Amino acid sequence: VIKAIIGKIEGRMHFNLKLDQRRALKRVIAQIEKEAYQNLKTARDQVKLDVLAYWDSITPKSEFQFSLFGAQSTNYGTLFFAYEDFLANTIRTKDSAYTSKNNPIKANFSKHFGVPLTDFCWNHDEVELAKLVRHALAHNGARYGPALDAFKTRFVDATGTTAPLLKGEIFNMVNGKIQIMPHNTTYLFGILKERVTKIVEDLA
Numbered sequence: 001v002i003k004a005i006i007g008k009i010e011g012r013m014h015f016n017l018k019l020d021q022r023r024a025l026k027r028v029i030a031q032i033e034k035e036a037y038q039n040l041k042t043a044r045d046q047v048k049l050d051v052l053a054y055w056d057s058i059t060p061k062s063e064f065q066f067s068l069f070g071a072q073s074t075n076y077g078t079l080f081f082a083y084e085d086f087l088a089n090t091i092r093t094k095d096s097a098y099t100s101k102n103n104p105i106k107a108n109f110s111k112h113f114g115v116p117l118t119d120f121c122w123n124h125d126e127v128e129l130a131k132l133v134r135h136a137l138a139h140n141g142a143r144y145g146p147a148l149d150a151f152k153t154r155f156v157d158a159t160g161t162t163a164p165l166l167k168g169e170i171f172n173m174v175n176g177k178i179q180i181m182p183h184n185t186t187y188l189f190g191i192l193k194e195r196v197t198k199i200v201e202d203l204a
Helices: 002-013 019-046 051-058 062-092 105-113 115-123 125-139 146-154 182-203
Strands: 155-157 171-174 177-179
Touching (some): 062 182, 105 115, 105 182
Parallel strands (some): 155 171
16 A cells, blocks of 8 residues: 555656655655554554463353353254244245144145155154254253153263263253254254255155
8 A cells, every 4th residue: 555655656746856855755655664564563463362272261161151052952943943934935835824823834734735745844753853852942941841752762861971972863961951962953954954855856
């Protein structure tokens, strides 16, 4: 920028400045440029963030740990809500006034797109389990309830352990509460992606 300014000043004042004046002007502006660069470098050095040190300082804090835990549960629930919304919008391609508030997805999706596709995309055990887990997160404080007994082999008690089981299809519980981990949400994404893809391909 400063070099460009020098060029413009020289070009516009070429016939108004003597040779020694142009040389003096160049020296002054070059010094200003050097000082500006040094000031910028100093400012950058002063505000340089040590990322690893910052990370190490916040990870032990309970507030940070609880925020991560909350984010995982939110992500899981949001993903399933998005899938429900996708199914509702698919039904609206046949019934523009459809709302899932008082009209179950199961009956309406089956009505318009058949039982086999409905069984795979809504009644399948994997989807049913995700519905129940989402319900526990949203309405039961993440507590394991009787409705989940049909899937009890998918839950393990991790209370007191420092090495929970990290498998996407398995849910860890601590003191009876479901602990959503990143691998659970990744697993659910794969399950739902398979169904969204089939709907799009079958109805294209």
